[in-house]
Amino acid sequence: MSNETFLTIRGFAGADPTVFHNESGRVTVVIRVGVTARNFDRRLNTYSDGTTAWYSVRCYGDLAENVSRSIHKGSPVLIRGRLSPRTWTDKDGRTRTDYAIAADSVAIDLNTGWATFVRTRKQSLEPIEGEPAHAASADDEAPPPSLDAMHGEEIAEPVEPELEESAAGVLQALA
Structure with missing residues (x-):
């Protein structure tokens, strides 16, 4: 096992996903997820919102396509993935670092609503004896x-x- 950091976050999509296509036809989707802690103040016996942390979540392949169809601005999400720093130089010449999550799972948080699951198939199914073969289609x-x-x-x-x-x-x- 390598020394990588995996984490799970729970928050809300800050905008609709951004879809990128590369030259080979692979899809990458990026969503920004805001995570705001709720803090309990024992003196006042009330909850208050903490600071919101924003994460760039990158999804690839089939996960990217499914996220682009399922997640929208304001969607409550659960994200699991590998945390990795991205370093770049801004227009003023300063070195900046952003922490992105390379997601391996994305889910709708059902604490705030309900959802319907639709399975997608990308490949042909093996025929069952006595039934005609079925090829995956847009249907x-x-x-x-x-x-x-x-x-x-x-x-x-x-x-x-x-x-x-x-x-x-x-x-x-x-x-």
């Missing part, structure tokens, strides 16, 4: 039909409860 990236979570029946559109509704209201809507 593979379309969302699957929605199912009623309680009954397993297909429904016309997903139920999207208003944020203000109570859990009882959501259950009543599904019944």
Whole structure:
């Protein structure tokens, strides 16, 4: 094992992802993630926001493509990756250092909302005996039909409860 620093951060995307394509067609996506600590003041018995730390998060390959489609400004995210310094010289000739995270995992933080997962396929599947072969296509990236979570029946559109509704209201809507 090498002497590298891996970390996990929890924060919010500060802007929509920036997508870069290189000459060979590979994709790199960069997102800026702000992480603000919440501090508890025992004297006042209240929480307050600490200083916001900003990280550049770099994603490559399939992860980059999926992040570009899934993460938007304000998205609550969990990032795991390798921390690495990037050093450059600014326009005034001063040496600057920025700490970037080369992400190996990016997730939506479900503490603040819900999400729907759609699996993508980039390669052909092995045929199952008795079934025709299937090649990956653009149709593979379309969302699957929605199912009623309680009954397993297909429904016309997903139920999207208003944020203000109570859990009882959501259950009543599904019944």
